[in-house]
Amino acid sequence: MAEFSAPATLEEALEQLRQPGALAVGGGTQVGLLVRHGMLQPRRLVWLGRVSELHGIRVENGALAIGAGATLAEIATSPRVRQLHPMLAEAAAQIGNPRVRAVATLGGHLAHADPRQDLPPVLLALGASILVERGRSRREVPAGDFFTAPFETVLDQDELVTLVRIPPGSPRRRSRYVRFAPGSESDYATVGVAASVELEGDTVLAARMALCGVHPRPLGLDLVELHGRRLDDRSREIAAEAVARACDPVGDQRGSAAYKRAMAGLWTRRVLRQLAADRAHGGG
Numbered sequence: 001m002a003e004f005s006a007p008a009t010l011e012e013a014l015e016q017l018r019q020p021g022a023l024a025v026g027g028g029t030q031v032g033l034l035v036r037h038g039m040l041q042p043r044r045l046v047w048l049g050r051v052s053e054l055h056g057i058r059v060e061n062g063a064l065a066i067g068a069g070a071t072l073a074e075i076a077t078s079p080r081v082r083q084l085h086p087m088l089a090e091a092a093a094q095i096g097n098p099r100v101r102a103v104a105t106l107g108g109h110l111a112h113a114d115p116r117q118d119l120p121p122v123l124l125a126l127g128a129s130i131l132v133e134r135g136r137s138r139r140e141v142p143a144g145d146f147f148t149a150p151f152e153t154v155l156d157q158d159e160l161v162t163l164v165r166i167p168p169g170s171p172r173r174r175s176r177y178v179r180f181a182p183g184s185e186s187d188y189a190t191v192g193v194a195a196s197v198e199l200e201g202d203t204v205l206a207a208r209m210a211l212c213g214v215h216p217r218p219l220g221l222d223l224v225e226l227h228g229r230r231l232d233d234r235s236r237e238i239a240a241e242a243v244a245r246a247c248d249p250v251g252d253q254r255g256s257a258a259y260k261r262a263m264a265g266l267w268t269r270r271v272l273r274q275l276a277a278d279r280a281h282g283g284g
């Protein structure tokens with residue numbers, strides 16, 4: 001039976017995680033399952049819920065700074081997140097079910113690194129970075145470099161995600177996240193697509209797309225092919241083709257690799273159509 005501790009400070013938590021066999025616990029929605037099924041056999045569970053430094057959602061120098069201890073429900077309902085990056089709040093609100101969202105934390109979500117998870121593509125599209133700490137050292141990792149393989153990240157065993165920083169967006173930017181979950185709304189998505197596009201009138205200045213569910217890790221793409229083009233049917237086609245070419249899906253119970261590739265293209269077209277409609281209505 002693993003020992004359990006609930007440190008009150010980040011320093012204590014990081015110190016405890018240096019011990020062999022220690023494992024961080026955020027909301028425990030994955031740790032609980034993995035320990036119950038014998039896939040993890042930690043000697044000590046270090047619960048982060050009391051660490052005050054990991055809590056809070058604030059604005060620092062124009063950037064949105066979200067503590068790793070923020071729950072998905074807090075992110076979904078935070079007035080700051082909804083105002084600055086509504087795409088992130090909307091994506092968080094669609095994850096799992098209310099019981100999962102009430103306890104699951106941003107830090108646990110990122111460290112778990114399931115390639116089907118919804119927030120990584122949103123964070124990639126928004127150009128977020130992830131603050132990682134160990135002992136007295138810290139490094140800031142761009143979200144695009146954080147995930148290395150299915151369920152793997154750049155984190156070492158004694159490192160913690162402490163904060164996610166999202167730089168301020170340009171007023172010209174429109175962002176949207178769509179997910180296709182044909183099974184049930186609370187299921188993982190077959191594909192999720194986040195789009196973040198800077199527009200001058202209806203001309204694209206920059207376009208970043210990021211996807212989950214169709215690649216071994218969250219897939220982020222800067223679509224330079226769209227620069228200078230109007231956001232019309234032809235641009236949507238170019239984007240869909242680029243995404244379908246870049247992704248590398250694995251067939252499973254949600255569909256074959258070919259089906260998922262087709263869905264990645266289709267939902268890329270859809271999210272860009274949605275963005276164009278948002279622009280027409282002055283939203284997004």
Ligand SMILES: Cc1cc2nc3c(=O)[nH]c(=O)nc-3n(C[C@H](O)[C@H](O)[C@H](O)COP(=O)(O)OP(=O)(O)OC[C@H]3O[C@@H](n4cnc5c(N)ncnc54)[C@H](O)[C@@H]3O)c2cc1C
Nearest residue numbers: 026027028029030031096104105107108109111117118161
């Ligand atoms: C029923 C169900 C439905 C779900 N549906 C979806 C869905 O539709 N979309 C989706 O995206 N996700 C879904 N999920 C996954 C969910 O997003 C993750 O389970 C959750 O975000 C993990 O967060 P946690 O805080 O509970 O992690 P934990 O279980 O506490 O930890 C997960 C991993 O992260 C490590 N860890 C925890 N905190 C930190 C930290 N601060 N720094 C470093 N490492 C840390 C732990 O050691 C562990 O390895 C679902 C999960 C369940 C149970």
